[in-house]
Amino acid sequence: MWEMAKQRDAYGETLAELGRERENIVAVGADLCGSCRIKKFGTEFPERFFNAGIAEQNMMGIAAGLAMSGKTVFASTFAVFATGRAYDQVRQSIAYPEANVKIVSTHAGITVGGDGASHQMLEDIALMRVLPNMRVIAPADYHETIKATRAIADYKGPVYLRLGRSNIPIITDEDADFEMGKATLLKEGEDVTLIGTGIMVSRCLKAAKILEKKHDIDARVINMSTIKPLDEKMIVDSARKTGGVVTAEEHVVSQGMGSGISQVLSETYHVPMKRVGVANVFGESGGSDELMEKYGLTADHIVESAHDVISRK
Amino acid sequence: MAKLDDNRIEEIEEMARRVRIHVVKSTHAAGSGHPGGSLSATDILTTLYFEVMDHRPDEPQWKHRDRFVLSKGHAAPALYGVLAESGYFPVEELMTLRKLGSRLQGHPDMLKVPGVDASTGSLGQGLSIACGIALAAKIDRESHRVFAICGDGEVQSGQIWEAAMFASHHKLDNLIVFLDRNQLQIDGPTEDVISIEPIVSKWKSFGWHTQEINGHDIEEIVDAIDRAEEKDGKPSMIIAHTIKGKGVTFMEGSLAFHGKAADDEQLEVALDELGGA
Numbered sequence: 001m002w003e004m005a006k007q008r009d010a011y012g013e014t015l016a017e018l019g020r021e022r023e024n025i026v027a028v029g030a031d032l033c034g035s036c037r038i039k040k041f042g043t044e045f046p047e048r049f050f051n052a053g054i055a056e057q058n059m060m061g062i063a064a065g066l067a068m069s070g071k072t073v074f075a076s077t078f079a080v081f082a083t084g085r086a087y088d089q090v091r092q093s094i095a096y097p098e099a100n101v102k103i104v105s106t107h108a109g110i111t112v113g114g115d116g117a118s119h120q121m122l123e124d125i126a127l128m129r130v131l132p133n134m135r136v137i138a139p140a141d142y143h144e145t146i147k148a149t150r151a152i153a154d155y156k157g158p159v160y161l162r163l164g165r166s167n168i169p170i171i172t173d174e175d176a177d178f179e180m181g182k183a184t185l186l187k188e189g190e191d192v193t194l195i196g197t198g199i200m201v202s203r204c205l206k207a208a209k210i211l212e213k214k215h216d217i218d219a220r221v222i223n224m225s226t227i228k229p230l231d232e233k234m235i236v237d238s239a240r241k242t243g244g245v246v247t248a249e250e251h252v253v254s255q256g257m258g259s260g261i262s263q264v265l266s267e268t269y270h271v272p273m274k275r276v277g278v279a280n281v282f283g284e285s286g287g288s289d290e291l292m293e294k295y296g297l298t299a300d301h302i303v304e305s306a307h308d309v310i311s312r313k
Numbered sequence: 314m315a316k317l318d319d320n321r322i323e324e325i326e327e328m329a330r331r332v333r334i335h336v337v338k339s340t341h342a343a344g345s346g347h348p349g350g351s352l353s354a355t356d357i358l359t360t361l362y363f364e365v366m367d368h369r370p371d372e373p374q375w376k377h378r379d380r381f382v383l384s385k386g387h388a389a390p391a392l393y394g395v396l397a398e399s400g401y402f403p404v405e406e407l408m409t410l411r412k413l414g415s416r417l418q419g420h421p422d423m424l425k426v427p428g429v430d431a432s433t434g435s436l437g438q439g440l441s442i443a444c445g446i447a448l449a450a451k452i453d454r455e456s457h458r459v460f461a462i463c464g465d466g467e468v469q470s471g472q473i474w475e476a477a478m479f480a481s482h483h484k485l486d487n488l489i490v491f492l493d494r495n496q497l498q499i500d501g502p503t504e505d506v507i508s509i510e511p512i513v514s515k516w517k518s519f520g521w522h523t524q525e526i527n528g529h530d531i532e533e534i535v536d537a538i539d540r541a542e543e544k545d546g547k548p549s550m551i552i553a554h555t556i557k558g559k560g561v562t563f564m565e566g567s568l569a570f571h572g573k574a575a576d577d578e579q580l581e582v583a584l585d586e587l588g589g590a
Contacts, residue, residue: 026449026452047452048452050448050483052475052479053475053478053479055472055475055478055479057437057438057441057471057472057475058441058444058472058475058476058479060441061438061439061440061441061442061444061445061472061476062441062442062444062445062448062476062479063445064431064441064442064445065431065441065442065443065444065445065446065447065448065449066445066446066448066449067445068423068430068431068442068445068446068449069445069446069449069450069453070449071449071452088435088438089438089441089472091435092432092433092434092435092438093431093432093435093438093441093442096422096432097422097423097424097431097432098424
């Protein structure tokens with residue numbers, strides 16, 4: 001079985017490291033600094049750390065102003081507040097003027113668990129990917145979170161980095177390359193392509209194993225950690241090679257990563273597709289695994305969708 | 314700052330008159346825009362750019378410049394007027410306001426217009442950006458100041474008060490903000506829409522050094538900034554009592570010209586009054 005770790009731990013450690021390496025990195029939070037793991041940076045660099053309190057809209061404006069003065073700013077809170085509460089601030093004060101702000105949200109998705117629908121953000125990919133100038137990344141695991149955090153610090157411009165709350169499997173190699181905008185091929189396959197993002201990449205790998213062992217289906221598995229810009233070449237190449245695509249994301253299927261991929265394929269190379277994700281509904285309280293099961297986010301759901309796609313090839 | 318002599322005050326007033334002409338003409342040419350709130354803020358803007366702020370029109374990104382954020386972004390025509398008169402771009406360009414392909418967007422775009430320090434327009438956001446800029450100056454131990462103008466209707470927005478708390482908590486005494494208290498917002502008098510009074514005590518209670526002035530009196534504007542700078546450890550709010558549409562009689566105190574430009578006939582009347590061609 002895979003080793004487990006939290007993405008937000010990787011983020012907190014990496015941000016502190018970046019702080020040691022670069023004077024111009026500043027972090028802002030909104031009273032969830034412990035939960036978002038930016039407290040470590042704050043303790044080490046109190047002169048470059050600002051807690052805006054429960055005022056996410058102001059936090060985004062502060063981040064924008066700091067960026068306009070040459071700072072590389074990391075702004076962190078829960079995904080629901082970063083992209084929902086402060087949407088207009090992200091749009092007007094950050095995306096429009098191309099402010100060098102990295103919005104790193106944690107607690108994205110239904111795996112937030114017990115807090116329930118009010119805190120389970122399932123629409124953030126949609127909200128962020130539609131914004132001009134905004135890049136969107138959802139790393140697959142602990143290692144990739146480290147690399148993504150470093151990559152966005154090097155990139156000049158607004159980025160949305162989406163992280164979860166819970167322990168998730170480590171599925172990438174520590175020394176694997178990561179490049180913003182490039183998807184990675186995790187497993188070759190001929191019969192169907194499974195494209196996952198974030199926590200669902202591990203489910204895709206698990207689904208591929210089930211497909212191979214139980215159904216003699218050879219699935220190709222892609223980690224689409226950059227949701228914007230999408231790696232169109234990888235998408236089209238995979239569609240050509242396998243003739244069918246299943247996408248999987250911990251997000252509503254309407255306008256998420258899978259919708260982005262279906263848009264790419266509808267304009268380039270038509271193949272049967274199925275999007276695994278949450279229907280257009282709000283979540284509810286429960287255990288992470290129970291919720292993943294109830295809302296259709298397990299390896300079995302991906303397997304089922306793979307069969308459906310293959311049957312339509 | 315040394316006391317202004319009468320000649321200097323007259324010079325600034327003359328510049329403000331020219332800026333008012335630009336406001337009226339450019340919005341007329343555009344066929345839309347916000348002359349009322351631009352004219353109420355014109356004396357403050359002119360005083361800032363021609364007397365108070367340390368800035369270099371030939372080097373808009375000069376690191377040590379004083380910054381300015383027009384939180385009430387719809388007063389862009391007045392900001393463009395002072396920027397053009399300062400030399401950031403040709404005065405003739407003002408007539409392209411709001412036209413396709415122009416750098417002079419309906420609301421200021423920092424990526425397009427030299428001299429614009431923040432893109433604004435969605436009310437309530439500029440003050441937070443100004444706080445961020447002031448905070449960066451503190452981190453870098455830079456001595457430049459950050460000025461901003463908020464609208465009076467704008468302070469109905471909750472984010473303003475989030476920023477107000479933040480600025481006093483972080484002792485942003487390099488932040489000097491004007492409230493353009495012209496009494497009117499698009500739907501009517503602020504006190505009829507959602508009253509903002511008692512506005513002075515509100516800012517005081519949020520920990521700001523607070524003053525009240527006549528926002529059309531150059532000397533009062535300069536003196537208020539001097540006093541603001543003497544106060545260590547507190548951000549500064551200058552409630553500037555102004556007249557919407559100031560300088561053009563038929564626009565003064567008029568709700569109609571909040572978001573409407575003068576027509577051909579009105580333009581003539583306005584220019585006659587302002588002594589413009």
